Amino acid sequence: MSGKVEKRNVQTFKILKLSKEFIDILHEYFSAKDDLVKQTIVSNLLLEQKQILQNIQECFINGVDAVLIVKQLQLEDFLNDIQQMQNSFNASTDAIFEQELNTAIKETERTLLKKKLIAIDAEENKFDQEITSAIIQAERQSIKSKIGATDTTAKFIQFNFTKYTKYAAAAIVTGVIVFSGYLILNNKDTIQPIAVNQKEIPKIAIPQKQQYKKTITVLEPESFGFTSSSKDTFTIITHIVLHTSQIDSIEKNIEELRKYYAEEITGKNNNGAGYGPRANLIKAQLDSLKIELQSILKYNTPNTYTLNISEKKLNIYLTKNVATSQPIKLDSDKKHKLFIKIENSFYLCVPTTIEPIALQTVNDKNIIEQLNKILFQNQ
Amino acid sequence: MKVVKNIEFHTDAEIVEMLKESSDALSFLYKKHKDYCINFMKAMYDDTDAIKDIFQDALIVLYENVNKPEFKLSCSIQTYLNSICRNQVLIRLTHSKKYDVRSAVANEEYLENITDWFDDTKLVDNERVTVLKDVFIEMKTSEQKCYDILVRFFYFNQTMDKIAEALGYTNADNAKNQKYRCQEKLKKEMFKRLKY
Numbered sequence: 001m002s003g004k005v006e007k008r009n010v011q012t013f014k015i016l017k018l019s020k021e022f023i024d025i026l027h028e029y030f031s032a033k034d035d036l037v038k039q040t041i042v043s044n045l046l047l048e049q050k051q052i053l054q055n056i057q058e059c060f061i062n063g064v065d066a067v068l069i070v071k072q073l074q075l076e077d078f079l080n081d082i083q084q085m086q087n088s089f090n091a092s093t094d095a096i097f098e099q100e101l102n103t104a105i106k107e108t109e110r111t112l113l114k115k116k117l118i119a120i121d122a123e124e125n126k127f128d129q130e131i132t133s134a135i136i137q138a139e140r141q142s143i144k145s146k147i148g149a150t151d152t153t154a155k156f157i158q159f160n161f162t163k164y165t166k167y168a169a170a171a172i173v174t175g176v177i178v179f180s181g182y183l184i185l186n187n188k189d190t191i192q193p194i195a196v197n198q199k200e201i202p203k204i205a206i207p208q209k210q211q212y213k214k215t216i217t218v219l220e221p222e223s224f225g226f227t228s229s230s231k232d233t234f235t236i237i238t239h240i241v242l243h244t245s246q247i248d249s250i251e252k253n254i255e256e257l258r259k260y261y262a263e264e265i266t267g268k269n270n271n272g273a274g275y276g277p278r279a280n281l282i283k284a285q286l287d288s289l290k291i292e293l294q295s296i297l298k299y300n301t302p303n304t305y306t307l308n309i310s311e312k313k314l315n316i317y318l319t320k321n322v323a324t325s326q327p328i329k330l331d332s333d334k335k336h337k338l339f340i341k342i343e344n345s346f347y348l349c350v351p352t353t354i355e356p357i358a359l360q361t362v363n364d365k366n367i368i369e370q371l372n373k374i375l376f377q378n379q
Numbered sequence: 380m381k382v383v384k385n386i387e388f389h390t391d392a393e394i395v396e397m398l399k400e401s402s403d404a405l406s407f408l409y410k411k412h413k414d415y416c417i418n419f420m421k422a423m424y425d426d427t428d429a430i431k432d433i434f435q436d437a438l439i440v441l442y443e444n445v446n447k448p449e450f451k452l453s454c455s456i457q458t459y460l461n462s463i464c465r466n467q468v469l470i471r472l473t474h475s476k477k478y479d480v481r482s483a484v485a486n487e488e489y490l491e492n493i494t495d496w497f498d499d500t501k502l503v504d505n506e507r508v509t510v511l512k513d514v515f516i517e518m519k520t521s522e523q524k525c526y527d528i529l530v531r532f533f534y535f536n537q538t539m540d541k542i543a544e545a546l547g548y549t550n551a552d553n554a555k556n557q558k559y560r561c562q563e564k565l566k567k568e569m570f571k572r573l574k575y
Contacts, residue, residue: 058570097562105515108512108515113405
C-alpha cells in the first residue's frame, strides 16, 4: 500500500492504492465466520490497514452501497472486490447474527421470568414477617387493654369489635401463661389434646342493624267504601343502616383476625400453635364474619326499600329512625303501588325482588294533595 | 354476562391454554406447586437453594414448552413438574456423586420418560450475545413493537402469520419486513457498541 493515510471518517477517505495481497486478506476477513479467525487476521495488519478494514466494515454494517463505498474510498478499480466482500460479509454475519440474537432473546426472557418468580418468594416472605409483627403487637395491646378495660353491657349501640378481639387474644395468652405445660398445637395432621383449663376462643358477633317493626293497615280513599276490617295490613320494618365508620371498623377487625389466624397456622405466635382446633375455630369465626359482613353490606344503602306484596312486607333502609306513615293505596285497581310518607316527603313503592331499590320521591302536587287528604281522613 | 372463573377453579388443560396467551398464570402455578415440588425433591437432594432454582427453571421450561406447537401435556401439571425436577436433581447428583435417595417416591408422582429441559442446542456464548442482551432489554422500553415481534419469533417460535395477526400487520410479509428492520437495528447498535 502506498500513499499517506490521513484521518478519515466514513464520508472522507483518501486511500490511494491497495495491494493485491491486502485485497486477498480483506476477502479472507469478510468471508470468515469465526471471530477468532477474524481477530487473528486483524492482529497481523498494520495500523493503517486496520483502519481501512474497519472503515470498509462500517460501511458494510451501515448498508452503504458498494458503488458509494468505492467512490468514497477512491477504490474504483476494486469495485468487484468490494462487492464480493460485501456479499460475503452479509452472508457470514446474517446466519451467525440470527443465532446470537436467538440466544440473547431466550436468555433475556428466561432471566426476566426468573426474576418475577423470585419476586413472588420475596413478597411472601415479607408478608409472613408483617403478619408476625402485627399479631405480636395486637397481643401485647390486648393484654394492656384487658388490664384497663371496663365491661360494657349495652347490646347493640356502639359495638367495639376490637375490644372483643383483644379479650379473645388476652384470654388465650393468659391461659398460656397461667397454665404451664399447656399443650402446643403445631401440626395440622395430628390432633393434640387441649389442656383441660384452656378457655375456648369466644365467638365474636357483628352488630345487627337496629330495626323498628310495625304492622298496620293500608289506608285507602274513603270513596272505595271498604270497611276497616277488610283493609289490607302491612308489616313495615325500618332498618337503620350501619354508618361507614362502623363498616370500616368491622372490616378492619376482620382483617386483624385474619392476620391472627395466619399467625396461628404458621406457628409463629408465642404459643407455637399451628393447625389445630384453635386455628379451626378462628377460621370458622372468620368465615362466618365475612358472610355476615357481606349480608350487611347487601342491605346497607340508605333510602332504599324492598316490597313484597304477597308477604305484605315493606322493608325501608334509612340512616335514622324517623316517623313513617301508614302505607297508602290511591287506586284500588293498582294493588301493586303503595305510597308512604317518611318525615315530610311521600315516596312511591312498587314490588321489588330481594334486592333493595332507591325510594322514589313523589313530586306530583295532585298526588301529594290526595295522599295528604287520605292521611287527614284517617287521623 | 360472562362469568369469569377464578384461576383456582380452572383445570390443568385450561391453565395450559392460559399460559399460551400470557405468562400471568405462572405466578399462580408457582404458588400452587412450589411446596409440593420442593418437598418432593428434598427426599433426594439436600441443597435447598439448588432445589428452589430447579423448580423455578422447571416452571419456565413448562412455559416455553406449552408454546411449542407440538407440545401436549399428557399428565397433570404437578406430575410434569415433579418429573422435570426429579430428572434435574438426578443429573446434578450424578455430577456431584452425592446420590442419596432418602425415601422411595411413589411412581405416580412423576413420569420417567419426561426429561424436558431448556433446549440450548442452538445457543451461543460470546461477547456479541452479551451486548445484544443489553440492547434488547433497552429495546423493550424504547421500541416496544420491535421487542414484541422479536420475542414472539425467537422466544415463542411463532409463525409470521400468527405474529402478523397478533400485532395487527396486514400480512405475514409485512411482519417479516418489520422483523428484518428490527433485527438490523439491533445489529447496528451491537456493532456500534463493540467498536469493531
